Amino acid sequence: xxxxxxxxxxxxxxxxxxxxxxxxxxxxxxxxxxxxxxxxxxxxxxxxxxxxxxxxxxxxxxxxxxxxxxxxxxxxxxxxxxxxxxxxxxxxxxxxxxxxxxxxxxxxxxxxxxxxxxxxxxxxxxxxxxxxxxxxxxxxxxxxxxxxxxxxxxxxxxxxxxxxxxxxxxxxxxxxxxxxxxxxxxxxxxxxxxxxxxxxxxxxxxxxxxxxxxxxxxxxxxxxxxxxxxxxxxxxxxxxxxxxxxxxxxxxxxxxxxxxxxxxxxxxxxxxxxxxxxxxxxxxxxxxxxxxxxxxxxxxxxxxxxxxxxxxxxxxxxxxxxxxxxxxxxxxxxxxxxxxxxxxxxxxxxxxxxxxxxxxxxxxxxxxxxxxxxxxxxxxxxxxxxxxxxxxxxxxxxxxxxxxxxxxxxxxxxxxxxxxxxxxxxxxxxxxxxxxxxxxxxxxxxxxxxxxxxxxxxxxxxxxxxxxxxxxxxxxxxxxxxxxxxxxxxxxxxxxxxxxxxxxxxxxxxxxxxxxxxxxxxxxxxxxxxxxxxxxxxxxxxxxxxxxxxxxxxxxxxxxxxxxxxxxxxxxxxxxxxxxxxxxxxxxxxxxxxxxxxxxxxxxxxxxxxxxxxxxxxxxxxxxxxxxxxxxxxxxxxxxxxxxxxxxxxxxxxxxxxxxxxxxxxxxxxxxxxxxxxxxxxxxxxxxxxxxxxxxxxxxxxxxxxxxxxxxxxxxxxxxxxxxxxxxxxxxxxxxxxxxxxxxxxxxxxxxxxxxxxxxxxxxxxxxxxxxxxxxxxxxxxxxxxxxxxxxxxxxxxxxxxxxxxxxxxxxxxxxxxxxxxxxxxxxxxxxxxxxxxxxxxxxxxxxxxxxxxxxxxxxxxxxxxxxxxxxxxxxxxxxxxxxxxxxxxxxxxxxxxxxxxxxxxxxxxxxxxxxxxxxxxxxxxxxxxxxxx
Numbered sequence: 001x002x003x004x005x006x007x008x009x010x011x012x013x014x015x016x017x018x019x020x021x022x023x024x025x026x027x028x029x030x031x032x033x034x035x036x037x038x039x040x041x042x043x044x045x046x047x048x049x050x051x052x053x054x055x056x057x058x059x060x061x062x063x064x065x066x067x068x069x070x071x072x073x074x075x076x077x078x079x080x081x082x083x084x085x086x087x088x089x090x091x092x093x094x095x096x097x098x099x100x101x102x103x104x105x106x107x108x109x110x111x112x113x114x115x116x117x118x119x120x121x122x123x124x125x126x127x128x129x130x131x132x133x134x135x136x137x138x139x140x141x142x143x144x145x146x147x148x149x150x151x152x153x154x155x156x157x158x159x160x161x162x163x164x165x166x167x168x169x170x171x172x173x174x175x176x177x178x179x180x181x182x183x184x185x186x187x188x189x190x191x192x193x194x195x196x197x198x199x200x201x202x203x204x205x206x207x208x209x210x211x212x213x214x215x216x217x218x219x220x221x222x223x224x225x226x227x228x229x230x231x232x233x234x235x236x237x238x239x240x241x242x243x244x245x246x247x248x249x250x251x252x253x254x255x256x257x258x259x260x261x262x263x264x265x266x267x268x269x270x271x272x273x274x275x276x277x278x279x280x281x282x283x284x285x286x287x288x289x290x291x292x293x294x295x296x297x298x299x300x301x302x303x304x305x306x307x308x309x310x311x312x313x314x315x316x317x318x319x320x321x322x323x324x325x326x327x328x329x330x331x332x333x334x335x336x337x338x339x340x341x342x343x344x345x346x347x348x349x350x351x352x353x354x355x356x357x358x359x360x361x362x363x364x365x366x367x368x369x370x371x372x373x374x375x376x377x378x379x380x381x382x383x384x385x386x387x388x389x390x391x392x393x394x395x396x397x398x399x400x401x402x403x404x405x406x407x408x409x410x411x412x413x414x415x416x417x418x419x420x421x422x423x424x425x426x427x428x429x430x431x432x433x434x435x436x437x438x439x440x441x442x443x444x445x446x447x448x449x450x451x452x453x454x455x456x457x458x459x460x461x462x463x464x465x466x467x468x469x470x471x472x473x474x475x476x477x478x479x480x481x482x483x484x485x486x487x488x489x490x491x492x493x494x495x496x497x498x499x500x501x502x503x504x505x506x507x508x509x510x511x512x513x514x515x516x517x518x519x520x521x522x523x524x525x526x527x528x529x530x531x532x533x534x535x536x537x538x539x540x541x542x543x544x545x546x547x548x549x550x551x552x553x554x555x556x557x558x559x560x561x562x563x564x565x566x567x568x569x570x571x572x573x574x575x576x577x578x579x580x581x582x583x584x585x586x587x588x589x590x591x592x593x594x595x596x597x598x599x600x601x602x603x604x605x606x607x608x609x610x611x612x613x614x615x616x617x618x619x620x621x622x623x624x625x626x627x628x629x630x631x632x633x634x635x636x637x638x639x640x641x642x643x644x645x646x647x648x649x650x651x652x653x654x655x656x657x658x659x660x661x662x663x664x665x666x667x668x669x670x671x672x673x674x675x676x677x678x679x680x681x682x683x684x685x686x687x688x689x690x691x692x693x694x695x696x697x698x699x700x701x702x703x704x705x706x707x708x709x710x711x712x713x714x715x716x717x718x719x720x721x722x723x724x725x726x727x728x729x730x731x732x733x734x735x736x737x738x739x740x741x742x743x744x745x746x747x748x749x750x751x752x753x754x755x756x757x758x759x760x761x762x763x764x765x766x767x768x769x770x771x772x773x774x775x776x777x778x779x780x781x782x783x784x785x786x787x788x789x790x791x792x793x794x795x796x797x798x799x800x801x802x803x804x805x806x807x808x809x810x811x812x813x814x815x816x817x818x819x820x821x822x823x824x825x826x827x828x829x830x831x832x833x834x835x836x837x838x839x840x841x842x843x844x845x846x847x848x849x850x851x852x853x854x855x856x857x858x859x860x861x862x863x864x865x866x867x868x869x870x871x872x873x874x875x876x877x878x879x880x881x882x883x884x885x886x887x888x889x890x891x892x893x894x895x896x897x898x899x900x901x902x903x904x905x906x907x908x909x910x911x912x913x914x915x916x917x918x919x920x921x922x923x924x925x926x927x928x929x930x931x932x933x934x
Contacts, residue, residue: 029045077695089903092141118281375390535564689760797861815831894916
């Protein structure tokens with residue numbers, strides 16, 4: 001009985017009644033069917049097989065099925081687009097289902113320069129940190145540098161990470177959350193944890209916050225860990241302390257790869273910032289105390305681990321126009337409280353002040369103040385939110401952790417990103433019933449609310465200009481109330497409301513369904529400010545409620561103003577109450593100050609307010625002054641308050657630190673042309689959007705389901721018209737369903753298609769299924785000849801591209817790549833499509849590579865059947881005699897690929913070596929004869 005050691009990567013074997021390609025050979029054989037796809041990959045143990053595993057050979061074309069140039073072009077494209085194990089220096093390039101930009105390769109190149117990956121990726125919101133991290137994960141898996149990884153992220157980002165890794169990088173990870181853990185653990189042995197059982201996981205930080213879970217995770221911790229929103233783990237507070245302790249223990253293993261992601265690495269808290277840097281290497285934590293040369297040396301060393309770029313920096317990477325311009329309505333739309341609304345606000349202000357004073361003890365008074373501050377936020381949001389808050393008992397007996405979370409929710413700390421419930425504000429008081437009754441009365445007529453009247457006017461302007469807006473509200477009750485009123489006001493639009501009251505999968509389903517509507521308005525709470533990207537269907541944002549955290553505004557706008565937004569301009573609007581003192585303080589001291597700092601320094605700096613203490617002090621002073629003066633006019637003199645000046649001072653310090661960091665960590669030393677050259681090489685290997693469009697268009701035409709070009713761009717693909725075998729595969733991939741007969745798939749072959757259209761890149765399931773099916777059928781001698789998906793492997797035609805009778809061979813060259821990574825020597829299989837042409841009379845090589853492929857482009861005419869058959873018999877008879885030349889050419893390709901790998905590794909300072917060896921004999925996929933045109 002043979003063993004796995006008798007075989008090597010790239011060889012053909014016969015087992016279980018069919019032929020396989022060996023992908024890798026170690027303890028077992030990882031194999032893929034010769035006529036199958038990557039999804040059919042299996043692991044064989046030769047010792048356990050009932051029949052011996054034997055070496056096999058690839059059958060050459062037989063000439064039984066013949067065709068013309070169009071069939072040859074389809075087979076060439078099917079071969080190229082079906083390859084998933086590219087042989088180029090970026091090993092993961094064949095598995096990504098999108099077209100990465102040059103600037104997104106920079107973190108990958110930085111990672112490849114490091115012996116152990118320790119990276120802090122701090123690019124701005126919307127630039128693509130998830131994509132940048134995914135590129136590193138895909139590449140390191142395919143290089144054999146890692147076998148296992150975990151992404152740690154806040155719970156509301158788990159689903160997004162799972163979707164991104166699965167759809168863009170062909171990595172199906174396992175989500176590990178409080179909701180999924182029980183199911184995952186149910187079928188495991190008692191001694192095995194989910195972290196042992198599943199090699200690729202996305203883990204909620206909340207799930208592993210307990211010491212027992214942390215210990216369990218650390219025991220089975222994989223070779224690479226990605227931490228999203230890393231800044232939330234290094235600042236103060238009990239919850240963040242637990243997270244930081246986990247990350248510190250992960251980072252203790254100096255051989256573990258660690259990637260930290262955050263758009264806000266520096267929020268004015270120097271200790272927190274250097275704690276973050278210390279996770280990369282403990283030596284960086286000493287930066288605050290280093291002086292002169294030592295400080296300079298540490299910063300230069302840190303530059304190899306830290307990349308932080310603004311959108312303006314991306315322009316230097318030959319990538320202009322990737323992001324839309326942002327237009328904010330100026331001046332900000334404002335409303336004025338009058339009549340019942342003004343009197344209700346005053347009554348609540350009195351109730352809040354007197355309720356706090358009535359509490360005994362510093363702790364109860366502090367908790368009462370947080371509750372009443374939350375109530376003032378609710379009143380400013382909507383009468384509906386105020387009514388719900390007044391009906392909920394205030395939290396006056398709380399432990400420190402509960403108080404921390406209460407404060408986080410009120411000041412819009414990122415810890416409470418998904419907390420859109422109205423906080424409890426009811427404190428025993430005789431006036432409570434009257435306030436509730438008044439709130440209910442006002443909530444019953446939302447269209448009369450002066451705030452809603454301004455929103456309606458803003459939206460009318462946006463939709464008239466063709467925008468599809470998202471209206472962000474702070475609380476669930478407000479979103480529900482606004483949504484109902486908008487349905488009445490915009491009857492020709494589909495209006496949907498998405499809040500934290502819905503489970504995550506329902507939120508995503510509602511957004512997706514709304515995106516199909518021609519005229520649409522989305523009303524949402526901040527449960528959508530992170531986690532679900534909205535740029536495909538929406539292009540405007542209205543802040544119905546001001547956030548007390550400017551980062552939250554950036555996150556809201558970043559859902560539509562990001563990479564992938566098709567519209568060249570996005571529009572934003574911020575609504576405030578001109579006689580609402582809370583809005584006045586937030587607008588002047590927080591939001592406008594943040595905007596001024598960004599314009600002045602070019603840097604977005606988070607508000608430097610650890611635990612919300614500065615905001616609490618500011619609001620206390622603002623509300624006290626408003627009540628004393630009994631005037632609710634917007635007082636832009638709030639900036640003169642001592643509490644406001646304290647915030648301004650802290651912000652000035654934070655912005656200065658951030659600006660200094662940007663000058664060195666924008667990675668301007670990584671030359672755009674250096675990255676772009678490698679990107680161009682990837683493009684040549686993969687084929688881009690034009691190649692995919694050509695193939696899909698011709699393939700569906702052959703299958704009787706031609707694409708329907710749309711006047712405004714894109715196509716409709718009637719996939720329901722394809723043969724049943726293909727239809728089943730499309731259904732399994734979710735591209736069509738049983739009701740799809742009236743709804744062709746809307747597609748476009750570009751990175752940023754218009755709303756409602758899918759971007760189809762070479763690794764998307766649509767071209768992948770077509771390419772794999774065409775190639776499988778062509779190589780299967782039993783495939784029905786009358787099936788339009790069965791391409792002939794032989795053909796002939798008259799061609800203007802040749803002046804002598806020429807044989808053109810379409811080849812698949814398998815390579816064995818031997819590399820030494822962190823996990824030891826790795827032997828992997830890679831493939832490439834190639835071509836070589838011979839002068840049929842002399843039998844000598846005439847052209848090879850792209851020059852040979854170019855022969856398919858010449859003008860052609862059909863040959864008579866008897867002439868074609870006779871010439872093809874000559875070509876097929878000479879195949880065996882050309883084997884020496886084919887092996888020579890394969891060896892040349894292996895040497896060229898080895899040079900590509902070596903060049904890249906040298907450029908990156910890598911010490912590891914790579915050997916590339918062609919596996920012979922070469923697979924002859926197609927054989928064609930080209931006759932000169934007379």
